[in-house]
Each structure stands twice: as C-alpha cells, then as structure tokens.
Amino acid sequence: GAGVSQSPRYKVAKRGQDVALRCDPISGHVSLFWYQQALGQGPEFLTYFQNEAQLDKSGLPSDRFFAERPEGSVSTLKIQRTQQEDSAVYLCASSLVLGQPQHFGDGTRLSIL
Amino acid sequence: KQEVTQIPAALSVPEGENLVLNCSFTDSAIYNLQWFRQDPGKGLTSLLLIQSSQREQTSGRLNASLDKSSGRSTLYIAASQPGDSATYLCAVPLHGSSNTGKLIFGQGTTLQVKP
DSSP states (O other): OOSOEEEOSEEEEOTTOOEEEEEEOOTTOOEEEEEEEOTTSOOEEEEEEETTEEEEOTTOOSTTEEEEOTTSSOEEEEESSOOGGGOEEEEEEEESSTTSOOEEOOOEEEEEO | OOOEEEEOSEEEEETTOOEEEEEEESOOOOSEEEEEEEOTTSOEEEEEEEETTOSEEEETTEEEEEETTTTEEEEEEOSOOGGGOEEEEEEEEGGGOTTTOOEEEOOOEEEEEEO
C-alpha cells in the first residue's frame, strides 16, 4: 500500500483480556517503530525493529507487552492481561532506513474497560 | 535525559494571521529535529525535518528554524488558514544519535484557525 496501515482502528477489551495490534509498514521499509500516545500527550517510544530483529525494546512498559516482526514486514504488538492504564492510541511508524523520516499509520485506539 | 517542551499548549487565531509555534529541548546534541502535524483521530504527518547542520527548512507556507546552542526550534506558519487547524508536534531522536531513530516528542500545540 501507499502508507502504513494499522488494524484494527479501534479495539475495546475487558480488563484481563489479551489483545493483538497489527502494523503493515510501507513496502521495503527496513525500520519499524511502535509508539504509545496517551490522550493529550505526544507519542512515547515503545520498541524498534530493523528487519526482523528487535533492536530496542526499552520503552515497553512491562513484560505484558510483546512485539514481533517475524518476516521483517508485518509487525504485531501484543498486550497480555490488559489493564486500564493500557488504554491509549498505539502508533506504528516505518522508515526506509534508520535516520530517514518516519511515516506513521493512523493508529489503533485501545480502550480497556 | 532529553526532554522536549512545546509552548503554547493551545492557540486560537483568526484566519490570515502569521503565527509561531515553539519547541525547546534540553540536550543540544541532536542529530535532527522533525515537525509533525496530527489531525484528530489520525496518525502523524511529517512536515519538515531539519538536520543539525541546518538553520532552517521551508515548505510552502511553513518555515522551521533550529538553534541547537539554545535548544530551540520554531515553526512559522504564514497566512494561516482554517485547514491548518491541527496539533503540531516536534520531535528529536533519543540520545542525539542518528543510530537510534526513536523519537522523543513534545506534548504538542493544538492550533485552531477561525474563519
């Protein structure tokens, strides 16, 4: 596709459920990033992939958060045993290579009840 | 630790005004600085990227300047239009290295341009 695609756009889950958020980066983009954006705040870095390698996961808030990109293209962010504080917009971005401008998807708005 | 601050948090202006959005950062050892636009319910659109060796970048009615030594950047919007209404975010790479790529964002300035 022409841009970064994220699905679902909206996700509502009950506290304690597991969720999976998908990101389709721009074709050929080596770098992929996940960010978390709370209401009224700027995005905060979660994790970074170069191809299939997860090179930085320092921003993941707890061990309930897990991300993968097994074939170096599509990435999935999984949150286990969701908590209310996980409610946020989760943004995915990709860039051709590291250091080039990042292109963002429209995000997944996650609401935990 | 790098911190990015944007002032003001919100701004409302009549159509046609020229305006300036401010961004400050605490660690001047940055590789570049990027300005983004975010419309409600949407992702971020990159507007301008200024490399550390540059003083400014221009795109249409937008002009971004960078003063590394003082830790400041400004986004100037000329002849504002209602379509400019959005949240504007600035961001710098963490640790000031091009090898990280991960961005630290300010909280954003929400702009409303009234017809």
